[in-house]
Amino acid sequence: MAALVGAVVLLGSGCEDAAPKKGADKPAGATTPAAPAASPSTAAMPTLVGQKFTDAEAAVKKLVSRAVEARSxxxxxxxxxxHAAWAVCFQTPAAGSPLEPSSAVELSLVAPGKPCPDKAGAALAPSKAPAASRTPAPPKPKTSPPTDGGSTGGDGGGSGGVSGGSSVYFKSCAEAKAAGAAPMRRGQPGYRDALDRDKDGIACDK
Structure with missing residues (x-):
């Protein structure tokens, strides 16, 4: 009976020794690695468009240490x-962008009641450039009778009207036709508005 008890004790001791001890298989001096420290969360740029500058500036000052830059x-x-009551039209950085304490924030503003431009830096009043001139009208011939004598005008009516002298003047279409100068187009010697009754640019054509 004693022998049987001794065998049971030995068997129990063997099982106890066979159980692995916690940490026995780790090399000497080894330490458990520490969990990585959680990175501080980065703030996000709030949506400031449409707010008054004072409200927008107050919201930004909670997130950054630098002064807010304001411009028109x-x-x-x-x-x-x-410009405390001016409204924010554009913001840099854009809403939702990562924001650090050292980040620079710029706000583009408009006066109360003014609409925002299509893009920052646009002009409110477009420059009034002179309109491109259309095709210049031909110079009008002199409409006053020549001052160098009536005889010259009568004489030169036939030859001058055809030759293209700048001092050609006809009192009537009958005189122009008699001189062989009719019809006369606008810009040609002898043409004047008074002889162009239908204002089609051709005098004494009827």
């Missing part, structure tokens, strides 16, 4: 010294 959204409209 129009290139030809200066920013007022007191």
């Amino acid at each position: 959204a129009y290139s030809d409209v200066p920013l007022a010294a007191d």
Whole structure:
């Protein structure tokens, strides 16, 4: 009976020794690696478009340490010294962008009641460039009778009207036809508006 008890004790001891001890298989001096520290969360740029500058500036100052830069959204409209009530049209960085304490924030503003431009830096009043001139009208011939004598005008009516002298003058279409100069187109010697009754640019054509 004693022998049977001794065998049971030995068997129990063997099982206890066979059980692995916790940490026995780790090399000496080994330590458990520490969990990586959680990175601080980066703030996101809030949506500021449509807000007054004072409200937008207050929201940004909670996230960044630098001063907020304000400028006029129009290139030809200066920013007022007191622009607290001006509205935000554009913001940099854009809404939702990562924002760090050292980030620079720029806001483009418009005065109360003014619409926002299509893009920052546009002009409010487009420059009034002179309209492109159309095809210049031909110079009108002199409509006053020549001052160098009536005889010259009568004489030169036939030859001058055909030759293209700049001082050609006809009192009537009958005189122009008699001189062989009719019909006369606008710009030709002898043409004048008074002889062009239908204003089609051709005098004494009927």
